[in-house]
Amino acid sequence: MCRTGHSAPEPGDEQDVDATDAVFTSLLEDSAEELYEQAPCGYLSTLMDGTIAKINTTLLGWLGLDRPQVVGRMRFADLLTVGGKLYHETHFAPLLQMKGEVSGIALDITAAGKQRMPVLVTSKVKTSEDGEPLLIRTTVFDARDRRAYEAELLRGRKAAEEARRRSEADRLRLQEALAVLQQSLLPAQLPAVPGLEAGSYYHTASPDLLGGDFYDLFPLNDGRWAFFLGDVCGKGPQAAAVTSLARYTLRAAALHDEDPTTVLSTLNTVLHDRYAAGDGRYCTAIFGVLQPDGDHTDVHLASGGHPSALIQRADGHADYLPTPGGLLVGVLPQAPFTAARTRLLPGDTLLLYTDGLTEARTGPDRELYGDDALRAFTTAQPPAGPQALITALSGLLTSFGDGLDDDTALLALGVPATLPDPASDDLT
The missing domain is CATH 3.60.40.10 (PPM-type phosphatase domain)
Structure with a gap:
């Protein structure tokens, strides 16, 4: 028998589509979660009082800590060095409260082995539909290469300034010598x-x-x-x-x-x-x-x-x-x-x-x-x-x-x- 138009799906076909969608959705969720956990930067979410509610594997690796040690037990400020905590309390937190977002702030966290690790921090307050603040999402970028570059740049500037100072001193000594010779x-x-x-x-x-x-x-x-x-x-x-x-x-x-x-x-x-x-x-x-x-x-x-x-x-x-x-x-x-x-x-x-x-x-x-x-x-x-x-x-x-x-x-x-x-x- 010849059929015209689209044929109606068989009962078994609908089940296959639902299964495919479920697999695809699961794959997307797994990919997003893996991307979050293994991202090249650190991610964490905190409650409004700073308590850490979620943190990715990358940041935990930098800190040398396990997830149970951090989630629900530590605040974001606890991850910072003494100087970092002071700057967070006096500048970072007030600025975030006023603007709802801060970007590219240089801080130092206490990394594995009690080593100081320079980072750049961006935080944004997530709000409800009626504008009530719910949580804070923070991204932490490794700034060690940048800090090393800045230190090298500073050393270069100091070396150039020292060379300029020595050159000026040599020029003055040369002028003095020439003046003595000229007088002779x-x-x-x-x-x-x-x-x-x-x-x-x-x-x-x-x-x-x-x-x-x-x-x-x-x-x-x-x-x-x-x-x-x-x-x-x-x-x-x-x-x-x-x-x-x-x-x-x-x-x-x-x-x-x-x-x-x-x-x-x-x-x-x-x-x-x-x-x-x-x-x-x-x-x-x-x-x-x-x-x-x-x-x-x-x-x-x-x-x-x-x-x-x-x-x-x-x-x-x-x-x-x-x-x-x-x-x-x-x-x-x-x-x-x-x-x-x-x-x-x-x-x-x-x-x-x-x-x-x-x-x-x-x-x-x-x-x-x-x-x-x-x-x-x-x-x-x-x-x-x-x-x-x-x-x-x-x-x-x-x-x-x-x-x-x-x-x-x-x-x-x-x-x-x-x-x-x-x-x-x-x-x-």
Whole structure:
């Protein structure tokens, strides 16, 4: 017989379906229970007073306890360390009561063997349909790996801070050593010259690098005095070596022949012979001789590629002493140097400087300070002698801020406006 439509289930079929559903439901319950018990985190449920009503195998394993020891006998706070209990009572529990849920709170439980185990705890209050709190469900995450990571991170930070501190200490020691070495390349103080005044100043652009600027003032024969100021190309130990060589060469050459052009020629020969075969080293320099004579001092100087000296006269006028055509010292085997002469009268000051002063960047457009600005600045200063001019110029250098990116040396020599009368000295 042919049938159309769906056939009605036989009586035996209904029993089979019911049995299958029962098995499936049982499997789901078993799976959920196994997942609860063997989860990678700890689970527990507590009454509202904290008494533990249910706890999974994972958390029991961490605690090293059996279920009968815990369920109905211990409260959640009993699982915590002393510090954990204190934090639970003062922060965790009140916050849970107010909000009904707290998440990711760091606590410590007392694990097996009385070991402290860091955990992260999340708790939520389960309520009835009418809002009455029934129990608290809590999840406990193992935070040992995280705590170890944080400890390692903290150690790393401490190590980095210690390395930074040591680096800073080393940098300060290096700066101190460089400062001592820099001072050894300059006179500790200028000597007292009868009938003259002198002042000097040295600005270091970078305390981490040796500069190449140098100057000196020292006696010759028959009451004459020699002076020089120069600027070595470059910075660092190589520049310092050239600076030291230049200073001692100039002093030695002046004692042999004090003519300024001859002295610079000797320095040129020494530098060229020493450095021509390798990395060329050269400098700019002015060398001069002072001849005090009564109420005035005659000056004879020569320049090798150095900025011209500036003279501030007693009447307030200031202008340069031209020395054109002088070549850098040490570039060629034979080099021309330009000589000049002048006379300093009472109240006059001769200023020598390195190009860090005139090449400083100023203003919003970072323009070069320049020769004209220096002459105008000097003219605006009262003619009060070398030290007063040096003080004014050091203040000017400070005002440049980061626009002054090169070392700068200043040397000022002058005749006092009023010379002391030797006959007025008291004799005892």
